[in-house]
Amino acid sequence: xxxxxxxxxxxxxxxxxxxxAFGLARVLPPEALTIxxxxxxxxxxxxxxxxxxxxxxxxxxxxxxxxVNGWGIRGDTTAMLEAMRRLGDEPWFRLGDQDLAxxxxxxxxxxxxxxxxxxxxxxxxxxxxxxxxxxxTDAPVATIVDTLEFGExxxxxxxxxxRWQPTLRGLRFEGAEKAELTHEVESxxxxxxxxxxxxxxPWLSIAPMLAVTGMRRALLSRQVPRVAVSPIVxxxxxxxxxxxxxxxxxxxxxxxxxADFYGEIINGxxxxxxxxxxxxxxxxxxxxxxxxxxxxxxxxxxxxxxxxIMQEDWA
Amino acid sequence: xxxxxxxxxxxxxxxxxxxxAFGLARVLPPEALTIxxxxxxxxxxxxxxxxxxxxxxxxxxxxxxxxVNGWGIRGDTTAMLEAMRRLGDEPWFRLGDQDLAxxxxxxxxxxxxxxxxxxxxxxxxxxxxxxxxxxxTDAPVATIVDTLEFGExxxxxxxxxxRWQPTLRGLRFEGAEKAELTHEVESxxxxxxxxxxxxxxPWLSIAPMLAVTGMRRALLSRQVPRVAVSPIVxxxxxxxxxxxxxxxxxxxxxxxxxADFYGEIINGxxxxxxxxxxxxxxxxxxxxxxxxxxxxxxxxxxxxxxxxIMQEDWA
Numbered sequence: 059x060x061x062x063x064x065x066x067x068x069x070x071x072x073x074x075x076x077x078x079a080f081g082l083a084r085v086l087p088p089e090a091l092t093i094x095x096x097x098x099x100x101x102x103x104x105x106x107x108x109x110x111x112x113x114x115x116x117x118x119x120x121x122x123x124x125x126v127n128g129w130g131i132r133g134d135t136t137a138m139l140e141a142m143r144r145l146g147d148e149p150w151f152r153l154g155d156q157d158l159a160x161x162x163x164x165x166x167x168x169x170x171x172x173x174x175x176x177x178x179x180x181x182x183x184x185x186x187x188x189x190x191x192x193x194x195t196d197a198p199v200a201t202i203v204d205t206l207e208f209g210e211x212x213x214x215x216x217x218x219x220x221r222w223q224p225t226l227r228g229l230r231f232e233g234a235e236k237a238e239l240t241h242e243v244e245s246x247x248x249x250x251x252x253x254x255x256x257x258x259x260p261w262l263s264i265a266p267m268l269a270v271t272g273m274r275r276a277l278l279s280r281q282v283p284r285v286a287v288s289p290i291v292x293x294x295x296x297x298x299x300x301x302x303x304x305x306x307x308x309x310x311x312x313x314x315x316x317a318d319f320y321g322e323i324i325n326g327x328x329x330x331x332x333x334x335x336x337x338x339x340x341x342x343x344x345x346x347x348x349x350x351x352x353x354x355x356x357x358x359x360x361x362x363x364x365x366x367i368m369q370e371d372w373a
Numbered sequence: 374x375x376x377x378x379x380x381x382x383x384x385x386x387x388x389x390x391x392x393x394a395f396g397l398a399r400v401l402p403p404e405a406l407t408i409x410x411x412x413x414x415x416x417x418x419x420x421x422x423x424x425x426x427x428x429x430x431x432x433x434x435x436x437x438x439x440x441v442n443g444w445g446i447r448g449d450t451t452a453m454l455e456a457m458r459r460l461g462d463e464p465w466f467r468l469g470d471q472d473l474a475x476x477x478x479x480x481x482x483x484x485x486x487x488x489x490x491x492x493x494x495x496x497x498x499x500x501x502x503x504x505x506x507x508x509x510t511d512a513p514v515a516t517i518v519d520t521l522e523f524g525e526x527x528x529x530x531x532x533x534x535x536r537w538q539p540t541l542r543g544l545r546f547e548g549a550e551k552a553e554l555t556h557e558v559e560s561x562x563x564x565x566x567x568x569x570x571x572x573x574x575p576w577l578s579i580a581p582m583l584a585v586t587g588m589r590r591a592l593l594s595r596q597v598p599r600v601a602v603s604p605i606v607x608x609x610x611x612x613x614x615x616x617x618x619x620x621x622x623x624x625x626x627x628x629x630x631x632a633d634f635y636g637e638i639i640n641g642x643x644x645x646x647x648x649x650x651x652x653x654x655x656x657x658x659x660x661x662x663x664x665x666x667x668x669x670x671x672x673x674x675x676x677x678x679x680x681x682i683m684q685e686d687w688a
């Protein structure tokens with residue numbers, strides 16, 4: 059049975075996820091795509107509520123993103139951070155001056171009692187984004203990393219301050235059990251005829267989303283293609299600590315480990331052409347060039363992925 | 374009886390007050406000067422705790438101040454505000470990017486439960502200021518302006534958003550009754566052998582300070598020179614709405630009205646040379662060039678003022 063792609067839901071983290079989201083948004087009309095974003099990395103810094111993955115996806119889809127870093131705003135300045143240094147602070151998290159507007163806007167709206175989902179919709183609409191970008195939940199969820207060297211660390215302290223160098227022993231997602239799916243996330247998944255998991259870090263970016271109460275059940279309830287893209291290519295992470303972390307947790311650094319990690323959540327898996335001969339436990343498999351360097355790469359990949367899904371027999 | 378100026382206390386507001394504070398800080402060693410600053414103008418904006426008068430005095434004494442405006446930081450940029458406009462906000466209060474560091478630093482420290490006095494000391498020390506700059510109180514006090522056109526307005530809405538154009542009918546200082554003098558303010562006044570009131574707006578900048586519980590009594594308990602400098606020169610305000618406001622409140626726009634407003638709080642008054650023939654009800658009076666255009670003017674004025682006070686017989 060072939061499927062349509064009238065309602066595609068993509069679960070995404072930061073930079074890698076934003077690339078897939080960008081490609082999908084170029085290929086699908088606004089009503090056919092919902093991007094659900096990890097907020098387990100959210101944290102407070104200088105009193106601001108910062109949502110790194112939401113911002114990366116938002117800046118990427120609006121075209122504001124810094125193309126070199128893949129996050130932050132192109133040409134942004136750091137006058138505030140330099141002035142903070144003058145006040146005796148040693149900044150470790152980069153906050154551009156333009157970027158600050160997003161954090162201030164969000165922080166104030168949250169303080170007024172508005173929901174992160176509604177705030178995100180206003181921010182994305184103001185920046186000309188027509189596709190829906192949804193936080194995975196409106197409730198606070200915090201990824202906590204247990205490290206050999208420092209014990210438990212808040213995610214950004216591990217990831218940015220210590221540049222993911224500490225040895226990871228475990229992970230937990232504080233608040234995930236009490237967090238609930240929003241009406242918007244639930245409704246998008248309920249209508250989904252394709253569910254995608256971006257080539258984001260499975261443990262750091264996707265696991266917090268799967269930990270939100272109701273998320274696994276909502277995904278499993280959909281008898282549709284549920285396809286993850288491997289973030290591991292040729293034994294390495296495309297970006298970030300995925301490979302290092304897998305090794306530290308005692309896993310083999312392989313797409314097969316990623317597919318096993320997602321288990322019953324997925325029924326299809328995409329590996330890079332470099333890994334086409336590697337065995338992976340999955341009902342449906344596609345192989346493609348998954349390294350999205352240019353904007354064109356992203357569009358080509360998204361098109362190919364959707365074409366494969368619509369041609370495959372998912373009966 | 375001549376006096377010494379071993380412990381000078383100056384009550385100051387924003388730009389006009391900062392000029393006197395600057396002159397005094399050039400003339401007096403750190404241990405001989407305490408600058409007490411109005412915080413009735415403090416407000417929250419984008420979730421930030423902004424203390425305009427504290428910042429103006431701090432930036433002026435540290436040399437960071439924008440010399441054209443007399444407030445804000447020289448050469449500061451507005452990337453955040455421009456990005457805020459992109460998010461659909463219409464900024465009406467200017468917040469420079471460097472300036473933001475001060476607001477973020479203060480807001481976060483207050484949220485952590487630190488006192489405004491302690492935070493201000495850290496900020497000023499970081500910027501190389503050796504003289505004590507104290508907020509008038511650690512408690513929240515908000516100047517509320519009653520206007521003919523809009524009814525009651527928060528101070529900054531009246532002052533900045535409406536550019537002090539609404540007709541003023543009255544004023545109140547919300548929280549002033551419950552506010553208390555800090556140990557630092559009380560101690561500085563107790564040791565003061567000279568008390569100065571800067572040529573700031575008596576109703577908008579000085580009155581909130583006098584409204585703090587215990588402030589009047591503390592000042593009156595000091596049998597020392599208590600000298601105010603007229604912000605009204607030749608029938609006009611040197612800067613800002615003082616003259617307009619006096620007319621709206623039904624007062625004659627004259628230094629004599631200012632001296633009457635301070636009443637028993639002062640026993641000495643300084644008028645500009647342009648007003649030397651105007652009668653003023655005061656026990657002691659000095660006349661000088663009070664228009665402090667250049668940094669040199671401020672130092673000359675501060676020197677002259679202290680010289681006069683030390684030579685005058687206050688018995």
